[in-house]
Amino acid sequence: SMSYDLRPPILNTLGLTAAIESLANKISTSTNMDVSVDLPFSIDRIVHKDLEINIYRILQECFNNVIKHAQATKVNLAFNFDSRVLSITFDDNGIGYNQNLVLGGQGLLGIKERVLLLKGHLKINSQANQGTQLLISIPICK
Secondary structure, eight states, X not given: OHHHHHSOHHHHHTOHHHHHHHHHHHHHHHHOOEEEEEOOXXXXXXXXXXXHHHHHHHHHHHHHHIIIIIOOSEEEEEEEEETTEEEEEXXXXXXXXXXXXXXXXXXXXXXXXXXXXXXXXEEEEXXXXXXXXXEEEEEOOO
């Protein structure tokens, strides 16, 4: 399981789009969490192969945070592509947190570092008992 998670073979064989859908399905079935993915286009034609593993890792960590901390029953994951920027919205209906009190754990730090590595932008919206939303923008240059 650990070696599979390092570089999922599905990234090489079927691409990032299938890998994201597979990850969401795996989370949904293993946690009984309702996970919806709004992916109206194939990311494989947009995202350069070198970026795929980092985008996958970002989403993997988003799901890990929800599982560990959020007590959520629903996650909505949506993708948009506009003006050479891939936008990812990751929403959960969990317990949220007061952003003024929480400095961020290793999971959020890892997400922030990966987004910065991709020259992207991360915005987190969260309040106690109102869930958490991550807005991720990544410039895509092929």
